[in-house]
Amino acid sequence: MPELRRDPILGRWIIIATERSKRPTDFVIDRVSTREGFCPLCPGHENTTPPEVLSYGRAVPAPNKPGWNLRVVPNKFPALIIEGEIGKEGDGIYDKMNGIGAHEVIVEIPEHDLSFAQLPVERMVQVFWAYRDRIIDLGRDPRFKYVMVFKNYGHAAGASLEHSHSQLVALPILPRMIVSELEGSKRYYGYKERCIFCDIIRQERKQQVRIVADNDDFIAITPFAPRSPFEMWIMPTVHGSSYIDMAEPQFKSLAAIFSDCMRRLDACIQDVPYNFVLHTAPLRENPLEHFHWHFEIMPKLTQIAGFEWGSGFYINPMPPEEAASFLRDAEI
């Protein structure tokens, strides 16, 4: 059974996922393996994944058979497991709990050789729709407090499979990233009675130096204090704290701006590894005035990311104003 453990000094929770690896040498193998050849996410190989929990696109229901456009399956090597009780427990000054949660893989497309950046907008819409469907479904389980949706693209960004996919982890605790954002934005709201993200959007529109793209419902910017070159945030322009409250027409706008940004990034640094993470309100939370859901896209340029990872202290050689300019000027 995996375990959730809390750092007693920082309050940061981490997952000890024992099913994933065992011996020191496993890490060595992991590092060099390219994992080419057989793809468990390709059509025809449905029986090599755990049974699907969602699929789109089949004309007639035929679970775990080909014919799908998008498919969500439990991760075969989950960081958390779905069955069991939370079981919080102290161990002297330490705190831990059972690693209860869900860990799912969103297989975004049947085609093996198409990347997320290359997806037509209407197909990308389905991916964002699947995130919503899964968050709503998992939000019915009272054990879970948060669903973290993310994508690893490229080996250096942690992807172990080439086939285009994203992941989600349903958690019985709030991750530190979201706790910090909730606290920070609440502090600002207490002082100003305005959402800090709405204020950021206002200032960015006025200054016009960090905007990458803009449409009716969304804005994409390079943030003022980015951790990495070409970091981008995509935010709804109308205030909303939860991704799942987004209205249907907005999904197309989101996919349009996301596709635009990913193609611009790819045009600047071809095939750059990246991570993106959805930042949204905790599950079953009432609408929050101070918090604003958004996506953060972090290109992974490993040489400059080593030390920062360990220290939380970032050195970024690319001013976001220049990054935005390169991204805007990119030919796509």
Add this chain to the structure above:
Amino acid sequence: MPELRRDPILGRWIIIATERSKRPTDFVIDRVSTREGFCPLCPGHENTTPPEVLSYGRAVPAPNKPGWNLRVVPNKFPALIIEGEIGKEGDGIYDKMNGIGAHEVIVEIPEHDLSFAQLPVERMVQVFWAYRDRIIDLGRDPRFKYVMVFKNYGHAAGASLEHSHSQLVALPILPRMIVSELEGSKRYYGYKERCIFCDIIRQERKQQVRIVADNDDFIAITPFAPRSPFEMWIMPTVHGSSYIDMAEPQFKSLAAIFSDCMRRLDACIQDVPYNFVLHTAPLRENPLEHFHWHFEIMPKLTQIAGFEWGSGFYINPMPPEEAASFLRDAEI
């Protein structure tokens, strides 16, 4: 002039270091370059670095000539620059200041082909002594609040030079990592009136499952909630908040346990890239009852570190109890 910028939501400061890189293609080149061949840190090449600020080992003074055992030089591509005023400034909701600071390289040894893990203990002592000398010297500059000492080893951990070296950055602000630790440990002290790190040492000695090594003055453990497999913390067993207050005989103990840990790590995963970071009290701070200086060593196993870097949420496939057991059993 580089710039320090504050994320308005999280309060995290980052450095925009414009001298370091310019165009998107620079990142691509950076990623593939192995930088072999000429080594600017080798003896005989002293004129290719900025003039040294400290050296050990020359029989007669001969700055910037061969004959040294250890040498500290300003970074040729500094993230921060030493001359100028702090110049804090608002920009709407954003905060920034001039990128004033020091960025230095500790060239640990003259030999190009020796790694830190391979250093004899008495030579490692010099490295730790140099950290102290530089922190004391930079601490005299009232513009600086913190000196962050760290080492990147291996390409994946951010090292761009092979020759064994560490770095330091003197900062006009406190990095978030240290702010969070100061806050967390102060909260615990307010509740218990005991140092949380001292309590951790007490519990680890009692439980005997996460100790990697132990000597008269130091203990090395795999922390209860580690971010990465084989993460290790090295802590003085007698309470102290500042590295520079360490007494001379302790330097040998520190080098002995550090060398022991690095050789054990290397025996488990040969030549694994890693970062280590010194965590110590802010400059010119009175001794703190609640904070305890220490080193954190983070092996960099890239495939599992991609997403975590972007989200602050860590999945670790190796329980620290098992890691400690592998490290203890390693043949060194």
